[in-house]
Amino acid sequence: MTEFYRPTKAVIDLNAIQQNLQIFKERSGKAEIFAVVKADAYGHGMVEVAQKAVESGVNWLAVATPDEALLLMEHKIEANILVMGHSPAAFIPVAQRAGIAVAAISLDWILQAGAVIDPDLPRLKIHLKVDTGMRRVGVQAEEVREAVQLIRRHFFSFEGLFTHFATADEDRNDLFQRQVKTMAAVVEEINDSSVMIHVSNSAAAIMHPELAFDAVRIGISLYGIAPSSYVENNMPITLAPALGLETEIVHIKRVAAGEAISYGATYRCEQDEWIATLPIGYADGMLRGLQGQEVLVRGKRVPIVGRICMDQCMIRLPEKMPVGEQVQLIGSQAGAQIRIEEWAEKLDTIAYEIPVNLTKRVPRIYC
Structure with a gap:
């Protein structure tokens, strides 16, 4: 089995796919x-x-x-x-x-x-x-x-x-x-x-x-x-999302008020802030337009701050947390959820584009 040393990964729930298949079998008759x-x-x-x-x-x-x-x-x-x-x-x-x-x-x-x-x-x-x-x-x-x-x-x-x-x-x-x-x-x-x-x-x-x-x-x-927000809001079935995207904090620092984060200095800390770095960027399919998108840490939503880099991005935390803390970018954590459709809305595109743009550099782990 291939070993992966970077903590960023897509977790694919094959049982969810099986569940969705069963729904369509029942809905489509013979x-x-x-x-x-x-x-x-x-x-x-x-x-x-x-x-x-x-x-x-x-x-x-x-x-x-x-x-x-x-x-x-x-x-x-x-x-x-x-x-x-x-x-x-x-x-x-x-x-x-x-x-x-x-x-x-x-x-x-x-x-x-x-x-x-x-x-x-x-x-x-x-x-x-x-x-x-x-x-x-x-x-x-x-x-x-x-x-x-x-x-x-x-x-x-x-x-x-x-x-x-x-x-x-x-x-x-x-x-x-x-x-x-x-x-x-x-x-x-x-x-x-x-x-x-x-x-x-x-x-x-x-x-x-x-x-x-x-x-x-x-x-x-x-x-x-x-397939669309119209279908989502009107469909008589409940589908099970199959993909989760997760990573870990690899670096954290206290950044002083007024200091800028990432390329272009598009974000400045309004006060002293805990800024954590995640090992995922636009080369993985996390496009720069997701700046400001929220992720889940300990079941709480926190924002991506500053421009997303090719290999990394930064998030603002409410408090100091350890390196190795799990971060959920898509999927559920501690009762909270971020869905693929939320990314699509942020990027002004369709949900189809989100999973197909996750590059091969992100390993798929099956459960």
Whole structure:
């Protein structure tokens, strides 16, 4: 086992992930669950999360890139794998050999894949992506008939049909309803019960369980994070956050009133203050915009003062505390809690960005 000498670490609660999976299984009825483990499982650790998902009865894993799929294969994760993003032509025979399903994202892509298919290998597993309004990738609704004809003409196995909702996590739902209507028409046109239909992301699975179809894709909420504040404030379920971020005080000093802290002297002590240094900075994913964000020490909130450095930051304490005192940056301590969503609000961004921006320098510890 690798030893870590710096006290900064992300603690991942795999039981929380299992609990969230169970919630979505119950909410989605007979539908399959895709555990979305792209982007290193949203910063939580792709291999470990995938293993836990499979142990919990999940049959499908979804990733964004071919390389992510191959990493799962290297670790002998026994599940069906779908690459939801672009798969280049060079990956096609690799996917055939490994049994990895890929997304057909355009008519041109289908033709290019068909040109490099290896007939001596198993058929290429295809999930046809339909662009119902996201305008990112996918065939247009009016191209679906031609796309299906091309898929069935080539050495493909037409395994799935899917789309992605752009505004399922928002209160306004005009675009969402148009996407639902468009996809319903596509499903009716194809009329093939052997093709797996999956349209719901986390937000749709939470707010619109009637759209479960054959499978739902659970990404951000697998990790106990609501897709948006609107969903968080209105969802009928309770998710278990899976990630905690903690460190320790490594230095403390009494700083005189009027003295400045850190680069740019953006913070000056209003009185004599106890200032502690933490071994975490923006190179770890604790971005400079978090200056002023609070952390937990002995269950009490204390602020980050001065600019966050690349490797360190400083906090103001109410009293002298020893080196080695535990500090909770995200998560719970002594009945108090700081959530990922709080960081996101401070940074004026979405909660998704917080865990994926925790760099590899922060070890993930699993419990």
